[in-house]
Amino acid sequence: MNAFVQATIEFLKLYWAPLLCGVAVVAILPLIAGYIVLVERKLMADMQARLGPMRVGPHGLLQPIADAVKLLIKEDIIPDNADKMVFWLAPVLSVGAALLSLAGLAIGPAFQIAQDINIGILFVVGISALGIFGIVLGGWASNSHYSLMGALRSSAQLVSYETAAGMALVSALLFTGTLNIKSIVEVQSKEGIWFAMLAPVAFFTYLVASIAETNRAPFDLPEAESELVAGYMTEFSGFRWSLYFLAEYTNMIVVASVATTLFLGGWLRPFASVRWLNFLDFVPTLMIVAVAAYCVVRTPKQPTRVQQMFMLAVAGLCFVVGLALLAPVVLPIAKPFYAGIHGGFWFIFKVSLYIYFFMWLRFTIPRYRFDQLMRLGWHFLIPLSIINVLLIGIALIAGSYFNLHGWGLLLVTTPAAIITLVAALMILAAEKQRDAGHDPNAASDFYAG
Amino acid sequence: MLDKVLFYFFAAIAVGSAALMVTRRNVVHGAIFLITALLATAGIFLQLRAEFLFIVQIILYVGGIMVLFVFVIMLVNLDVALQQIQFARQKWVALLVALALAGQVGLMFWSSGKMAGQGLPVLTAAAASTLPPNSEEVAKSLFSSYLLPFEIASVLLLVAMIGAVVMAKKRT
Numbered sequence: 001m002n003a004f005v006q007a008t009i010e011f012l013k014l015y016w017a018p019l020l021c022g023v024a025v026v027a028i029l030p031l032i033a034g035y036i037v038l039v040e041r042k043l044m045a046d047m048q049a050r051l052g053p054m055r056v057g058p059h060g061l062l063q064p065i066a067d068a069v070k071l072l073i074k075e076d077i078i079p080d081n082a083d084k085m086v087f088w089l090a091p092v093l094s095v096g097a098a099l100l101s102l103a104g105l106a107i108g109p110a111f112q113i114a115q116d117i118n119i120g121i122l123f124v125v126g127i128s129a130l131g132i133f134g135i136v137l138g139g140w141a142s143n144s145h146y147s148l149m150g151a152l153r154s155s156a157q158l159v160s161y162e163t164a165a166g167m168a169l170v171s172a173l174l175f176t177g178t179l180n181i182k183s184i185v186e187v188q189s190k191e192g193i194w195f196a197m198l199a200p201v202a203f204f205t206y207l208v209a210s211i212a213e214t215n216r217a218p219f220d221l222p223e224a225e226s227e228l229v230a231g232y233m234t235e236f237s238g239f240r241w242s243l244y245f246l247a248e249y250t251n252m253i254v255v256a257s258v259a260t261t262l263f264l265g266g267w268l269r270p271f272a273s274v275r276w277l278n279f280l281d282f283v284p285t286l287m288i289v290a291v292a293a294y295c296v297v298r299t300p301k302q303p304t305r306v307q308q309m310f311m312l313a314v315a316g317l318c319f320v321v322g323l324a325l326l327a328p329v330v331l332p333i334a335k336p337f338y339a340g341i342h343g344g345f346w347f348i349f350k351v352s353l354y355i356y357f358f359m360w361l362r363f364t365i366p367r368y369r370f371d372q373l374m375r376l377g378w379h380f381l382i383p384l385s386i387i388n389v390l391l392i393g394i395a396l397i398a399g400s401y402f403n404l405h406g407w408g409l410l411l412v413t414t415p416a417a418i419i420t421l422v423a424a425l426m427i428l429a430a431e432k433q434r435d436a437g438h439d440p441n442a443a444s445d446f447y448a449g
Numbered sequence: 450m451l452d453k454v455l456f457y458f459f460a461a462i463a464v465g466s467a468a469l470m471v472t473r474r475n476v477v478h479g480a481i482f483l484i485t486a487l488l489a490t491a492g493i494f495l496q497l498r499a500e501f502l503f504i505v506q507i508i509l510y511v512g513g514i515m516v517l518f519v520f521v522i523m524l525v526n527l528d529v530a531l532q533q534i535q536f537a538r539q540k541w542v543a544l545l546v547a548l549a550l551a552g553q554v555g556l557m558f559w560s561s562g563k564m565a566g567q568g569l570p571v572l573t574a575a576a577a578s579t580l581p582p583n584s585e586e587v588a589k590s591l592f593s594s595y596l597l598p599f600e601i602a603s604v605l606l607l608v609a610m611i612g613a614v615v616m617a618k619k620r621t
Contacts, residue, residue, distance in 0.1 A: 007454040086477065118582050119504045126508040133484065136519050140477055148523060155520045159513070179584055 018103075021113045026099055033249035034064030040359050047363045058298075058307040061314070074238035079142055082235065086141035091236065091243035094134025098250035101128035105257045106181045108267045108343030120181035121258065125169065128254045129213075131247055132158045135222065135232050138244070142235035150231025153370060154222035157212055160377035165209035167385035171202035171392045172262045185266030192273040192406045196263040198413045201388045201420045203263045205381055207357075210255035212377070214248065217362035221370050256354035257347075264350050267343030284345045285326040292318035379431060380424070387423050391416035455496045463489035476522050480515065487511050501584040 012019070038053065038060065045052030053060030078087055104124040106112040117123055132155060139151025172195045173179065176187045188194055196203040212219040223231035233244050260266060271277045295315035302308045325345060328338035368376070395416040399409050463486050470482035491506040591599050 003450060004454060007451045010451050083475075083477075086481070089481075117500065119500050119584060122504045122508065122584075126504050126512055129508065129512040132512070132516055133519070136516070136523070137477070137481070140519075140523055152520065152523055155516050159516055159520075162512075 018113050018115070021111075022103060025102060025113065029099065029102070029250060030068065030246055031064070032253075033246050034068055036249050036252070036355065037067070037245075038064050040362075043356075043359050044363055058302050058311045058314075061310070068242070071238060071242040076238040076240065077235075079144065079235050081143045083141040083143070086137050087235075090134045090138030090141055091240045091247070092134070093137065094131045094247035095243045095250070097127055097129075097131035097134065098247045098254060101125075101254050102250065104181065105254070106185070106261070106266070107257075107347050108340050109182065109185075110340030111344060112181070116180060116182060118180055120179050121169065121173070121184065121262065122179055124181075124254060124258055125166070128251060129158070129162060131251060134244070134247065135215075138236065139232035142232075144235050146228045146230075146234045147232050150222040150228050150234070153228075154215065154232060157215070157219065157222065157373065157377075160374060161209040161212040161381070164205055164377060164381040164385045165213060167382070167389055168202040168206035168209065169258075169262065171199045171385070171389045172206075174389070174392055174396055175199070181261055181266075184261055185268060188265045189268050189272060191409070193409070194263060194265040194268075196265075198409055199263070199388070199392055199417070201384065201417050201424075202392070203259070205385045205388065206259055206263065208376075208381060210259060211358060211361065212373070214251045214255055214358075216252070216358055218365040218367050219373055220367065221373060224367060226367075252355055252358060253351065256351040256358075259354055260347060260350040264354075267347040269342065269346055281329045281342065282326070284342060284349075285322045285329075288318050288322035288325060292316075292322060375431075380427060383427055384420065384424050388416075388420045391420055452496060456493065459489045459492035459496060462486075463493065476525075477519070480519050480522060483518075484511055484515050487515065499583060501587050 041063075042052045042060070053063040056062045056066045078084060101124045103113040104117060104120055104127075114123075135154045136151045139147040139149075139154070142148075173184075175191075175195055175198060176184045178184060178187070215222050221231075222228075223233060228234070233241055236244060265272070269280055271280070292315045295311050295318065299308050299311045299315070302311055325341060327334040328336075328341055392413065395409075395412040398412045402412070404411060466482040466485035466489065470479050470486060473479045473482065487506065487510045491503045491511070494500075494506060495503040
């Protein structure tokens with residue numbers, strides 16, 4: 001036993017800081033996920049000309065906390081014939097995998113829980129893919145047809161789209177030559193160009209595949225309420241259900257972060273290497289102060305005194321954050337914190353934009369049918385991404401032959417992207433021709449409800 | 450010290466869950482224990498500072514093959530399967546094979562004791578910072594010294610893939 005204690009002390013001595021950060025992230029993340037849900041509801045309301053949650057706190061700002069309390073005190077039901085152990089384990093698996101994969105992400109150059117792991121991006125992608133077991137086992141353990149159907153759909157969908165997403169990652173990694181997350185962003189900073197511009201087709205493929213992997217609309221067939229009640233989470237209630245929810249939103253953050261790191265320049269400011277655009281450093285402060293000003297303007301319209309105070313408190317908080325973002329730009333003493341603070345801001349900003357795009361799609365595009373989803377994955381995205389990897393490889397060889405760097409690389413990657421697009425159009429035309437023979441609606445649908 | 454504790458921790462989980470995997474009657478429970486065993490093996494790889502093998506084990510075996518396993522298990526009618534005989538009855542063949550394997554392993558241990566410095570290599574642990582980056586080293590050796598086996602394996606996989614497509618295609 002003594003040896004074990006000794007080993008524990010040794011471990012804690014080495015890793016107390018990452019452990020502390022990990023605990024902090026796990027503690028804060030449910031709150032962030034809750035607020036993402038609030039933003040989603042507000043956005044949905046806005047797009048449907050409604051107000052959305054307005055009752056709890058000003059503009060519904062405390063709604064996530066009320067929701068969390070409601071979920072915690074709800075009755076926890078386990079179906080009679082369910083496999084109790086697996087039923088208990090499944091949501092934990094889902095949420096555990098999602099939270100673990102966050103450890104590899106670098107939010108700005110200063111903040112990364114698992115510092116500089118060599119396999120960086122593979123770690124994040126591989127661990128987050130384990131969350132599928134939570135969904136599949138949960139669907140199986142509930143002993144219900146709807147749940148099982150959702151689980152089956154989910155695993156088929158993940159296996160299909162994982163390939164396309166992996167190929168898209170490969171095309172971006174061809175530019176970096178490393179898997180380390182920090183080095184990936186440093187390469188983009190050195191080249192002065194984001195990989196989304198060099199490999200637009202790969203970015204598009206990853207975007208589509210990441211929506212399918214996180215089970216978001218229009219690809220949310222595992223939980224399609226019009227066909228399967230709630231898919232794999234039909235039998236889950238209360239806290240277990242909220243764990244699934246947390247896993248889904250954490251996965252959204254993870255795929256958005258991976259896309260930001262690989263394609264959107266990570267924590268870099270737009271045009272970070274262009275000297276005369278340095279005034280862009282004031283943009284973060286301006287944005288945050290604008291939010292604060294809006295809160296102040298809206299304060300007199302709040303019905304009760306408590307809500308007015310709350311609104312002013314939010315404005316004050318935003319103001320403090322704005323000052324913190326301004327300090328490294330103007331004060332010479334705070335200069336060392338510039339990279340950390342502004343890097344964090346830009347990273348979170350890009351991740352938010354990506355998630356916003358997810359929500360926007362959800363309220364715009366109707367849900368796919370399952371055979372359409374499978375066809376899109378196998379007949380279109382996978383061939384497209386394979387062709388793209390091949391052409392980007394050729395473009396890079398040409399680039400090194402002509403000794404091209406940074407924006408110059410566009411000279412060889414743009415033709416590659418154009419040829420890929422032509423190939424994509426040809427694939428679509430061939431599909432159409434094949435479908436002309438028979439009715440596409442009579443397609444086989446094994447997993448349709 | 451930490452290394453030793455980690456090794457025995459992961460090894461115990463791997464062996465224990467492997468034993469549970471073959472003794473469970475429920476196929477899904479068996480699959481869960483197989484996943485646990487594979488994850489514990491990945492942990493041992495990580496403890497040996499082979500981080501690339503660790504993540505490949507997780508992505509390929511756990512995230513890829515096991516998902517397909519579970520998928521197939523769910524398509525099979527478990528109630529019917531439970532009524533059928535679940536274990537192969539070739540006891541004597543199994544015993545023979547197991548004995549042969551045990552003899553092989555024992556011979557290896559015995560001979561390594563005889564020939565000092567030639568048998569089981571006992572390496573002293575190097576500090577993680579002095580080791581070359583793992584994934585780069587794997588890539589280098591794969592595409593230089595082991596290029597031919599790598600290509601052969603790729604062609605084999607391609608043939609298997611095409612074969613699967615041909616067999617799955619509807620005969621019209």
